[in-house]
C-alpha cells in the first residue's frame with residue numbers, strides 16, 4: 244500500500260487524525276533508529292492501534308489452497324453440481340446432509356450442509372456463484388478439505404467464475420490434502436499460499452519477549468494502555484500469557500521464515516507456556532527458554548499460511564498445524580484414502 248493510503252486507513256480505523264498518525268509513524272521510525280522503512284513503521288503503528296492493514300492487499304483464497312482445519316474461510320465459488328439430500332440416523336436421531344460440488348479456476352471441492360443448513364441452499368441452482376464468509380474447512384472422509392458453513396454466512400454473488408474440474412479424492416494435487424501427495428516444497432511457495440511442507444527447523448530467533456499478554460476469555464492479544472490490559476471484545480482483563488516462536492524452516496529446496504503462536508509454539512517446545520514462563524521467571528531471564536528448545540534440525544510436517552512480513556519484506560509462514568513425521572501413518576492415510584474413494 245502507498246504511504247498516503249496507509250495513513251488514511253490507519254486514521255479511519257483508529258479514529259486519529261492524519262497528522263497524528265504521521266507523527267506516530269515518524270516517532271516510531273526514530274524509536275527504531277531507522278531500522279524500518281516509513282511503510283514498515285506505518286504497519287507497526289497500525290498494528291499497535293489495532294488496525295487491520297493487510298485486508299485490502301490480502302490475496303483471495305482459492306479452492307486449491309483450502310486446508311482442513313482452516314477457520315474463518317472467505318471464498319467465492321461456483322456450484323457445479325447439487326447432490327440429492329440424504330437422511331441418516333445417528334444415536335436414534337434423524338439427520339440430513341446435502342452436498343454441493345463447488346469450484347473455481349483452481350479446482351473443485353465439496354461443500355457440505357447439515358440438518359437446518361439445508362434450508363439455506365433450497366433455492367440454489369447449478370451455475371450459481373456463492374460467496375461464503377467466515378465458513379470453515381474440515382477434513383472429509385477421503386482426506387480432502389471440504390467446506391462447511393458453520394456460523395458463517397452465505398450469499399449469491401454476481402462474480403463470474405470459470406471452474407477447473409479436479410478430483411480431490413486422488414491425492415490432492417496441492418489441494419491441501421493430508422497425504423504426502425498434497426505436499427509442496429519451499430521453493431514453490433508464494434505469498435497467499437496455504438502450503439503443507441515437510442521441513443526442518445534450522446534456526447530459531449531469540450526474542451527478548453517470547454511471551455505476550457492475551458485475554459483469558461478469548462485468547463486474543465490483550466493490549467496495554469496506561470498499565471491496564473484490554474481485550475477488544477472483553478474490555479479490561481487480567482491477562483493470561485501466550486507464546487510466540489519464530490525461526491527458519493528448510494526442506495532442501497529452500498528456506499522460509501516461520502512463526503508459531505500459542506499451542507503451536509508449545510508443541511514445538513514440547514512444553515506448556517506456563518512451564519516455560521516458570522523457567523524464565525526462576526532465571527529472571529526469558530531467553531533461557533531457548534536452552535530448552537531441542538527440535539532444531541528435526542523434521543516435521545508444517546501447514547500454514549504464507550504472507551509478506553511488513554518489516555522484512557520477505558515472505559513468512561504462520562504455521563497453524565505441526566505434526567511429527569510418522570511414516571507408518573502417512574502410508575496408511577494414502578491407502579485408506581484410496582479404499583474409500
Ligand SMILES: [Zn+2]
Pocket residue numbers: 458459460461462463474475476477478
Ligand atoms: Zn477477549
